[in-house]
Amino acid sequence: MQLYIDENKKLTIILARDHIEKSGIERDSKVFVIEKKGETDFPALSEHEEYTMIIKIRDSLMPRGERLLVIDFKGQRQLVKEWKEAFASISGIIESVMQWIRVNRENKKLISKLKTLSETDKLTGIYNRMVLDRVLLKQTKSYERYGERCSIMIMDIDHFKRVNDTYGHNVGDKVLCEMARLLKRNTRNTDVVGRWGGEEFLIICEHTELGKAMILAETLREKTEDHSFGQAGSLTASFGVSTFCDGMTVEQVVGKADEALYKAKTEGRNRISD
Template identity: 50%
Template sequence: MLAKMRLKELFLLIVILEIAVMVFCVYFLQASIAQKDKLTDAQKQRFSMNQTADELRQSSDDLTRFARLYVVTSNHVYKDNYFRVLDIRNGVAPRPKNYQSVYWDYFEPRRTQLHPDEEPISLQEIMRALPFTQSELDKLSAAHENSDELVNIEVEAFAAMQGRYRGPEGVFSVQGEPDQQLAIDMMHSEEYLLAKQNIMQPIDEFTLMLNERTYGMIQQFEKASKQSQYFFLVFLVLFITINIFTIYILHKRVIRVIVKLTDDIKKNKSDRLNVKHLEACYEDELGDMVHEYNSMGDTIDDRNSALMDVNEKLTNQQAMIDEYIIFSETDLDGTIIYTSQAFCEAAGYEKEELIGQNHRKIRHEDTPLSLYDEMWATITKNKTWRGELKNVTKDGGFFWVDAIMNPIFNKDGEKVGYRSIRADVTDKKRVEELSIKDKLTGLYNRLKLDEVFSYEIRQAERYSMPFSVVMLDIDHFKAVNDTYGHQSGDLTLKIFAEILLDNIRSTDTVGRWGGEEFLILCPKTTSEEAMLLAEKLRKKIESHSFGLTGKITASFGVSSYMVTDAEENMTARADKALYKAKASGRNAVVFLDS
């Protein structure tokens, strides 16, 4: 019967059996765990109830100890401790944390430090909250009541220490001489010891009752747990047997058949255009696959013909890409492994000169390294990066591209490299260049500075990198215009701009902020490094001769990025620092951090 079943039906039957067996396995496993949980709970309850009984015994012992110490030493600390034990037990005073342990063996303040006070609760309330039987609770209540009776003797001993004695009405109304020896005798009398025994006897009987009851419960839970474990093991063995049977069926009906079909297919491999029909072993799903394979062989010629047409189209498209698209591919380390001819023509290199190199070979110095870092961080996270890059040609020229870069994956989904497609936007960038440069100095204008400023603020915030700005102003520039004319003033501004450009780093951005005021943006720069740059520029300007104008100086204000800073915060601090530099006599560098 099994030999005639289709694989789907056969494995459905096996799955149903396995699910049923698994359900029983899980059921008996959970039952075993539940019984163990009950066993654990019973042991915890047994511990808590014994602990409560022990606290009753311990409190009685503590009362006896402090009462005897008081009547022997007359030290009121022991008397205070005595009444505090009573108040804690009766829920009048706060209950210390872990009170059941060695609380009264510590001295203050160590006692309170290790056992801070918690909410007050009486011992009787604790007893009522635990699952005692009525007879057990009666025993503890009797011990508690006997302990309260013992307190009467102890209180009478305390009264004797103060010279107060019971009158006919039973109240301590008779005043006399303090009698310490009487108090000591009362605390060690046979009456006192018998009263003490009356406390301990119910506790001892309670312990025996509790142990007998909880032992029976534990035995019951252990028996139920072992029974559940037995049935769990039975169904586990059945589950393993079904799996062994499944492996046998897989081998006979699937693996052996697949091996035979594989051998037959290999025989057809040498002549792909003349595929022979295969023979089915069973009329099941694998048999259906064989029939489909045979049907596929009848259409291979048509598929091969269509494939050749597609290959021809792809070859033509590849040639067009190579000729017109600025295209390249790299390995995972960023090393170029392919470039299009259009890429080579744009950069002025031969393919052999670019293969094996990094794209930074054509990076123009105007393109900040931070932009490459951002691009690399994006594509290594399997994301697409898009942006504009200024590249340098082999002969020293430049060209701008709008680039799209993304990772390349093989057929197994593994990343094997990166692909870049670029469009030449040099003409567009030249038009943009005119709109972002200051006409007189050739430096970036305020519009461009704002754009770069915003970008660097985001970089500093995102990557927690230092970022500083330097604001500078030509000292007494109005006097230059008034004395030598505006032509000389313009020439001075141009020379001043050249000094700045020649002495800042390639990663820095300098621009004309307004009038004779300039701003330098310094990414990845600490305040100390920015101060050094500003001081270097101050000395260069001070030592330079500006033609007809002669010597001039400049004042500098420096500020650095702080968390949550905005552009206006940094420029305001830099402007304030610049104002201080001018107020201190000009030709100075000042830093402000607030």
């Protein structure tokens, strides 16, 4: 959307066709500018903000019976509203709306930031346990209702305590962050990757059967084994994989993956189990 003030101090609004009817301007009209004089300093707006702007300006002026110059798509002029007040009055209306938009944007940014902080593991920057629990519950309901397949895997860094004891917790933290990045790089956009706790990570694979989840786990195991974790050097990881089955609760699905992880650990580590 753009606003212009012409020589006669008429305000011209350029807006999308699908907003015409919503804003109360005639359905077959398209508003556009002929002379770009006195262009206002106006930021790009979202559709919602543009629509809000139109409505607020319309509601501010309609009670006074003023009319807006509209030129339809055939080039025919019509007067829907005509501006009679000085440029300063029009600017005041625009500025009040823009202030509302600025505050609204800042509030949205703050809400988005708080949401991100509440859902993110502080150290690694990936999803935290709260998000993982929520997604697991959602997937359980999806399986019960629609039969949508879903598999999960718990990954544990082998001998991680040795890393902390040998190199210190700062190096251990760097290993956890690097592992989080490795998992994100090598999983699909639809997979949910989060920190389960300590050196354990949980990966939720939506629309994925057990066999395909096992293949992904093996890929991640190989990527981990081939990766250099800085000062900590080469590391390995073990994986426990499970899938949603009829009548299983979240606790049972996670418990099965945990049992499989324990089996992988006791059988020598650096392997996957289901």
